[in-house]
Amino acid sequence: MTRRYNFCAGPAALPEAVLARAQDELLDYQGRGLSVMEMSHRSNEFVAIAEQTEADLRQLLGIPSNYKVLFLQGGASLQFAMLPMNLLGHGGSGNFIQTGIWGKKALTEAKRLGFRHHVAASSEASGHTKVPAQDALQISTDAAYLHYTSNETIGGLEFDYVPQAQRSDGADVPLVCDMSSNILSGPLDVSQFGVIYAGAQKNIGPAGLTLVVVRDDLLGSAPPTIPSLFDYQQLAEAGSMVNTPPTYAWYLAGLVFQWLKDDIGGLEAMDAINRRKAQKLYAAIDASELYSNPIALANRSRMNVPFVLDDARLDNAFLKEADEAGLLNLKGHRSVGGMRASLYNAVPEEAVDALIAFMADFEQRRG
Template sequence: MNRQYNFNPGPAALPLEVLEQGRDSFVEYGGQGMSILEMSHRSKPVETMVEETERLLLELIGLQGAGYRVLFMSGGASAQFALLAMNFLSGGKAGRYVLSGSFSEKAYEEALAVGAAEVLASGKASGWARLPNVDAALGNLTERDTAYVHLTTNNTIEGSQFKALPDTGDIPLIADMTSDILSRRLDWTKLAMFYAGAQKNLGPAGVTAVVAREDLLTEANAKLPTIFRYGTYAKNNSLYNTPPVHAIYMMKLMLEWTAAQGGVAAMEARSAEKASLLYDAIDASGGFYRGIVEQPDRSAMNATWRLPDEALEKAFVQEARSAGFAGLAGHRSVGGIRASIYNGVEVEACRALAGFMNDFRSRWG
């Protein structure tokens, strides 16, 4: 097979060796005489696999033994937008939302349907070209009136990324980290909870990892239907109902691969190198390529740019596809070009794309 350079935004590129491991164990898992797709989620091999996946994730981010649990859930980040509000918006407190792109807006809108939610800070007036100043907006928020502060750390569609986490003090900080989890080192203890759909840096689509402080789980709304409570998943080790077993197994393989590469520190260095290759091609183009996001806020996961007109953008995508580059069309809501360079994307893919960008500019610029 002639594998393409895969820049899809999610489901996204996975390392070939992870795919091959998944293939080789697909028919029979662990000498059990059947595929893991066929096993009961109550069986010891599946229970052990889920426990190991939780341990691996906590170890990679340095939270093993720090009072956090990992919950494996379904529905992607979109389900979490509603569930976190359902679990934590109570007692007259409001959820405070930082709006930095389309998905943070969706999270805010879901919270509005559940209870009290307010915009803490917004970058919408700039067309999402720059991130809002969260630290300045925190002001006089207190635990008495604020249930949590919600932040989307990386904006997949627009191509922006918060470089550091704000300090919210005693107010729980909850983050959607779907598109940049495990890509860089952070002070994870600033977060009371964070969640990520697997289909970008963690594995295939189908499972969502929720990492939450144990004390936060005990405070969640106990009046919800059982299946919607975070505490239910924690109490039952994510096995209250039948989970997406194979997706969790593939996440385990992806976590093992990440650890073998050198962990989060190595992923951070690779991400910086990959992003530099693309942003250098943009910045050296004399305006032929124009970054959509202002330089200080550019994402190391999703590089976005425009060309002089839409006709050239279509030509770029078409020629790129013919040359073996997949997934470069910008999101349908914003257009332009987007290269998603998650952990599974090799540095060589970005080097090849930068070369294609320079060649395209030399012919069309």
């Protein structure tokens, strides 16, 4: 077996220690004679796994007791529908900060479903290279929540602050954040948010699991006419088991949380590693003649580093040689082209060092 360095934007690299433990336990979980995949979600064994997973996440993120944690299906994209259906059932509009493709999808889905919506700010004029400033936000008078995407996976644009939202009457507007691609990359003050959600397949676990953290006061206002699996309140009351949850993905998320706690030492330590990884890759890009990244310095994503070669005819050679050098999945998203190196938690610093060395070598030979 030879593990390679995997810079995939998602489904993304998982910690090797997590995969090794999953492998070890795959046919026989702790001597019980069956796989976690084969357990009833209501069995004592699985309920213990589920509860430990939630407890570890609560500890890592410091989630206050007035928040519920849900382990759901459908990805962030299903949340694009569930959020307005839960939060706009009694009127009001969703306010959206637009900083790229994912934020636009969230807005488009609310529109599709017929909900009132308002663009509170957009970075479109800058080509989504700079996050709008706090004082540029225009919150509508009927705002029921403010939604933003803390890290745009495709554009490589990350918020360097947590927006504050108040209506003109002074009322606080709950903040809703899609953190799919940067959750758990560093510490977070959950109390600033109404809802945090994230698809698992970047920093949490395998695809097919979605994390939702929702403040208690936002539960219970969904109209009774939405699909029963969409109602946060019902999901919370059932411990995310209105129906059978994705048990194996939930278990793997638990292994990732344990790895973050025990192997990494928590989110501050993770943050320091992530900053170092991103800093050195951006420094290498900035110092080169061949590679470039267009994002404003303060908003460069620590998780997704898109870059282009100044001669796009070299792209295929770059990707082919990188792959041969054991550096996988560096191709940029099909909608933007170029390259993208995703540096999620599970991508080790050695991978970034190897990428930087390869990039320098490639530039010397081909640039």
